[in-house]
Amino acid sequence: MPSFTKRAIVESFLHVAAKKPLDKITVRDIVDDCGVNRNTFYYYFQDVYAVLEEICHGVFDRLPDGEPLDTTLLAFFDLFVQFSKSHPRVLRTLLISQGYDGLERYFAADLDRLISACLTRAATAPSAPPLQRTATVLVRHAFFGTVLTWLREEHGADAEETKRALSQILRAVEASMLSDKL
Numbered sequence: 001m002p003s004f005t006k007r008a009i010v011e012s013f014l015h016v017a018a019k020k021p022l023d024k025i026t027v028r029d030i031v032d033d034c035g036v037n038r039n040t041f042y043y044y045f046q047d048v049y050a051v052l053e054e055i056c057h058g059v060f061d062r063l064p065d066g067e068p069l070d071t072t073l074l075a076f077f078d079l080f081v082q083f084s085k086s087h088p089r090v091l092r093t094l095l096i097s098q099g100y101d102g103l104e105r106y107f108a109a110d111l112d113r114l115i116s117a118c119l120t121r122a123a124t125a126p127s128a129p130p131l132q133r134t135a136t137v138l139v140r141h142a143f144f145g146t147v148l149t150w151l152r153e154e155h156g157a158d159a160e161e162t163k164r165a166l167s168q169i170l171r172a173v174e175a176s177m178l179s180d181k182l
Contacts, residue, residue: 006044006054008034013051018089021097022052052094056106059083060114069118070170073143074163076111080147081159091151100148111140122174139173 012034016025025048031041045051063075084091094103116136143166150162 003044005036005040009036009041009044010051010055013048013055014087014090017093018087019093021093022048023097053106057110059107060110063114066121067118068122068171069115069139069174070167072114072118073170074167076114077147077159077163077166080151084151095151100152104144104148107144108140111144112136115139115143119174139170142173143170 009030012030013025016029016033020029027038027041027048030048030051031038034041045054059076059079062079063072067075098106116132119132119135119139146162146166150159
């Protein structure tokens, strides 16, 4: 996100989202908080939901390239944990207004591309597209479901403990799924 103004709009969105559910946030709320005009907002974003999409997509820009599945997804988990600690009220209002499934939708396409790339790099033989797609969706649902369960339990489970368990499972999944059979 190269623009200072765009970053300021995102920060204002986070500030407002800590107080209001997503469906109640208006462009006016954001521009008033940020100190820019509506035209400036619309230069960068189509609507309020586009700001949330920018935040979610921005996570993937911060992930390592070319790493194994467990390293990549654990880096995502770390960023998710950091966000939940830095912006707990934002996350809570997003979950109230969007639900857990709604939150997953903002990450699904990028997670699928990321997981598919990791699985393809690790495969010892090319796989049929339906098998690759099914494996990608399976890993995404299992992984993001675990992330959401950690979140749903209001951090009842230690993040490091969850991360260690995820690491073991992701390495095992990658090893078993990516033999010559995938």
